[in-house]
Amino acid sequence: MLQTFEATDWPTLRPALSLPEADLRRLDEAVEFATRWHATQTRPAGEPYVEHLLEALSVLVAVKTTDIDTLRAAVLHDVVEDTNCTLAEVEETFGPRVATLVDWVTKTDDREAYLQRLQEAPPEARLVKLADRLSNVQRLNTHPRPEKQRTYYAETVRSIVPLANNHPWFKDWFKTWERTFAHLS
Structure with a gap:
């Protein structure tokens, strides 16, 4: 059975994360920043955009990711791509490492080049991308x-699933996901 992740809001998710309080405070800042920038944006099925960001965070915590910069990058991963926020603003607020991770997962105008570039991404950026895509495709049938x-299924199988090869949990999850949504191939 496909494990899914659902995050409705930060006050509900925060106490469930089992992270040190200092890390939670650093995540508070990232969530506030992302919430402010994404404001009233919604996902294709109508849910508030921030839920997607919190789902990606939940996935990383579930796979035992403890690096706070990787966790903050998960919360911030779409802020440059989908808002008027600049990478310089991310770096000024969260430092160069978080900005670098956000930069790796920010889509460019050339989608195929972007997907190819991910093959060379550092492991932390790959984790953010895998958590991002997991959140996006876990309920693909609601799009x-x-x-x-169909096109998102094909792209995920072709370009994202290979990123999971070095991470057993993601590899297993995407294998189950592929079987669950095989009717889209």
């Missing part, structure tokens, strides 16, 4: 456009 479901 309102069937054609997008």
Whole structure:
């Protein structure tokens, strides 16, 4: 059975993360920053955008990721791509390492080049991307456009699943996901 992740809001998720209080305070800052930038944005199925960011964070905590910069990058991974926030603003607020991780997972105009570039990403950036895509595809059947479901399935199998080869948990999860959504191939 496919394990799914659901995060509704930060006050509910925060106490469930079992992280040191100092790390939670650093995540508070990232969540506040991302919430401010994503403001009223919603996902294709209508849920608040920040839920996706919190799901990616939940996934990383579930796979025992403890590096706070990686966790903050998961919360911030779409802020440059989907808002007017700049990478310089991320770096100024969260430092160069978080900004570098966000930069690795920020899509460029050339989608294929971006997907190829991910093959060379540092392990922490790959983890952020895997958690991001897991959140995006775990309920792929709720996307309102069937054609997008099929193309996103194919892209995930072709370009994202290989990123999971060095991480047994993600490798197993995506294998189960592929079987669950095989009707989209």
